[in-house]
Amino acid sequence: MTDQAPIVIVGTGLSGYSLVREIRKLDKDTPVVMVTADDGVSYSKPMLSTGFTKGKDAEGLAQADTDAMAEQLGVTIRTFATVTGIDPAAHELILGDERLTYRQLILAWGADVVRLSLDGDGLDKVHSINDLLDYRAFREALAGGKRVAIMGAGLIGCEFANDLRNGDYQVDVIAPDAHVMPSLLPEPAASAVQTELTNLGVRFHLGTVVDRVDREGEGVALTLGNGDTLQADVVISAVGLRPRTALAAAAGLATGRGIQVNRALETSAPDVYAMGDCAEVDGQVLLYVLPLMACARALAKTLAGERTEVSYGTMPIMVKTPCCPTAVCPPPHGADGQWQVEQDGSDVKALFVSPAGETLGFAVTGRFA
Template sequence: MPQPIVIAGSGLAGYTLAREFRKLDRDTPLLILSRDAAGFYSKPMLSNALSGNRTAESLVMKSAEKMATELNATIRARVDIAMIDPQRRVIELVDGEQIAFRDLVLALGADPIHLPIEGDGAADILSVNDLDDFARFASHLHDAKRIVVLGGGLIGCEFANDLLARGIEPVVIDIAAWPLGRLLPEAAATWFRQQLEAAGVSFRMGVSVTSVARNGGNYHVSLSDGSVLDTDLVLSAVGLRPRIALASAAGLAVNRGIRVDRRLASSQPNIHAIGDCAEVEGLVLPFVMPIMQQARALAATLAGTPTRLNYPAMPVVVKTPACPTVVCPPAPDAQGSWQILGGQDAAAGLEVQFLAPDEKLLGFALLGAATARKQALAAHAPATLA
């Protein structure tokens, strides 16, 4: 039997790649290794599951067994890779088992960033990065009335909005001056904040958490400005760090993520990376649309047609029903400025565009009812990676 293509990871990236590959090749052996139960679910749904009354169990759309049948693949759940031997094209599991591969795809994802916080309650801070994390988080919500959310970025704001569905008061804390600081300019972020505050979210911007202390069954959260918040729970959503340790130990080139070229190939032959762990020409994009583009390109390459990855304009949808938001950020080195179009009427929403000196559209942000213009503007925005 020929050696299999091994996909390390059963998240959205790993399973999407497997599906795309099977559209092109039904016969090559496919082995998927998963650190968890390997059921298929959409990780982006974790941050808005509460408003839909979803449980961890109900978020699983297909079991590992169904996925194995659908993909004509072998799926092994609850296994961990100890090392990769690129020269021998072998991976070794923690129990010592060795598996040879034709090609290895690292779809390892990313780990939550943990802030250095003092106090005897710091170890109780929760984060939600997978289905098991969500189950643990949800189990603590039954009597919660207030939750401190660390991080005012996309995930932090999504969770804060979602907690409102449970009648829980979220307090978002971030060192940045405004929420969604990496996506929105100040004027749009201020409008966004106002809509979420009207819905019941509280924000404490420009401060950080210094310590979390237990107070019976609750917590005292001390901030850098000297103030103290009482809370039932602390949820950390300050960002993710790509899982690169396994690749680095195997001698693969790494930076913020596992460095790959436009064909998703690493610095070692027959080893590839996609998803949250991959860095393509300096870009680490932990969003759904880049994963879809990567999976299609790599599937074609693995099926025998070397295919170069391209990123079209890829608007990011922020799942905050209190203020629906779509952002297509300009390139980091883009020259231009943000401009507000029209008024800031709550019923009409808010549209801001990032325009070059020659008025060419380089990025945009749409809030509220203005999100209806997503497709129209995306058609004129430049490709993220042409």
Template sequence: MAQTAPHVVVVGSGLAGYGVLRELRKLAPDARLTLVTHDDGHFYSKPALSTALAKGKVADTLVTTAAEKMAAQLKLDLRAGRLAEGIDREGKVLLTTGGPIFYDRLVLALGADPVRPPIDGDAAHRALAVNNLDDYREFREKLPDGARVLVMGAGLVGTEFANDLVTSGYRAVVVDMLGHPLAQLVPAPVGDVVRDTLAGHGVEWHLGRKVAAIHKAGDKGIRAVLDDGTEILADVVLSAVGLRPNTDLARNAGLEVDRGIKVDQTGRTSDPDIFAIGDCAQYPQGLAAYVTPIMAAARAIAPGVLGTPTDIRFPTLSVQVKTTTYPLVLLPKPGDVEGQWQLAEDDDAGLKYLFVDTNGATRGYVLTRDRCQERMEMDKLLIEALREPAA
């Protein structure tokens, strides 16, 4: 007798959640699929949020596929506007604000929440973090023409937003505790060029500093005070100091949690009937929050959910930084690998830096300007190098 396909419940309607649902529907045309999401369930590209201003996008025009169409295409039961409140693992029930939902397999695609640094002042609550479509809608609505925007954080998101703001007629002031933009991703000389290039387009930098307090200034403005006493007047504050994997639901259910929800190489959590994917998941290799690893994980987790455990095979995870004023492609160095950045090329085509580990192997790279075209070649070289057996 043929085995009945399981009822799969997915929590989260981002790229990870919908990615798994697409793969599941390909493999199991008749499976019962339910999507639970606290938002409206529309599909859109989250990376597009940090380039939307220059493209003239408002929140509604960032939606690529409406929730109703996604539900119809994937033949799923969409439970939008519902918050997942708990998991009864013994009874295999997801508890939501819309009532309990029984599952055979559960996939957690919970994403990550913006880090909220402790800041004093009567306007600290006005700091906005743009992590989803509703956040972007609020940010855009509060952005007057020619606004001066204080950006807290010069990592990937903060730097991309600064670029987007100044190329769209706004003014950006960036504050970061580290010494140069993208400090955790690129060597200092590259960060310095990014800083100087964006400064040439109007970005004001306060590096090696942090925001200590945010006070009201006038009816709608703010006055930020840095830790050295410097005061910055702005119309809007954008917080881009990082993301923290959303693990509360899993932790409260007794699943193993570290920085993220711990999963094995197949995406399975410490409960064999529960999987995790995307920004909330911590794979054996660590966190992997970019688009490429999410899609790779979805392709492996779907067959695992249906009963065929499949190892996730992550491709080379290079990243295109969306700084149009100074194009940049990079492969971040592995977090636990010792080594140093070495300059390989510096000419009119741009910069090329390689991260070389203590064994002399290249484990990461940064390409700028025209050298960004070497991305596929570099990825191929690194893949081949990692496949070579150790001497």
């Protein structure tokens, strides 16, 4: 019976749409149904932190509406349809009262933002930005305001800081870390980015956290752990992402930091696959675009009948801080080695070299990027 059923993909983010594009290169005919909790509009998520630099609002960042995507790709797209469960034994996806039979099911439903538990009565001014609808809400909230406080100094916090300064906003960044992007960059490269962002006018409050957000006039007052207070019209929370695993775990699929899959993107349930921000592929959670594109290419072949394992080449991450161009390819987690650094002001070239002399990763800023 499931032979007649469609391939069902949950999620219309970069993972879902990349996968269906790859499927259609190999197979124009198999019915594909995409299910998404949002409006299904196609957009490039990395561009959300470039809106002011590129002079685009949420509408400007949208690439194609759902009808156009459905027609172009020859698929059915069900929008504002939230998956509430999976029944792997019956090969059924559960959407509230409805059950949708699948031939193969692909979970590409992304990651949730981490939300801090904060005190205060101004929490409605705190925005997390993890999709185009979030970005639209943020831009609407910002209308008329000029001051933005950003919680978190990781890649996303730093990119929004640069972009908002390019839009002439006053920007404060608050984070508990000693330097920016601590999990991504070695200290000399991080210092270079921080110096150039500071030169651009970003004010950093590192080594502390936000304790309270209280209403004050039209905006809010933030109380920091170090006792300082600062004012903002809107607050961005950029403190991390967590792969969505709850529904998969409830259905009995193996989960860890993400939905666990092997290099063929197979979960522990037959005919169920996972990729993108929700997946832990062979032990690795990689919340970036290049890995998901590699997964989409491999999985499309598997779905077309040629079981294929994903292999990742070198996958540099371009940090979108135009005030200090930066590219990084982190060494594998737990790799043995040391950073070797060449530096001239904010131009940094750092190579992570193993005891055998092999370069296992790099970070470059400024003219080296």
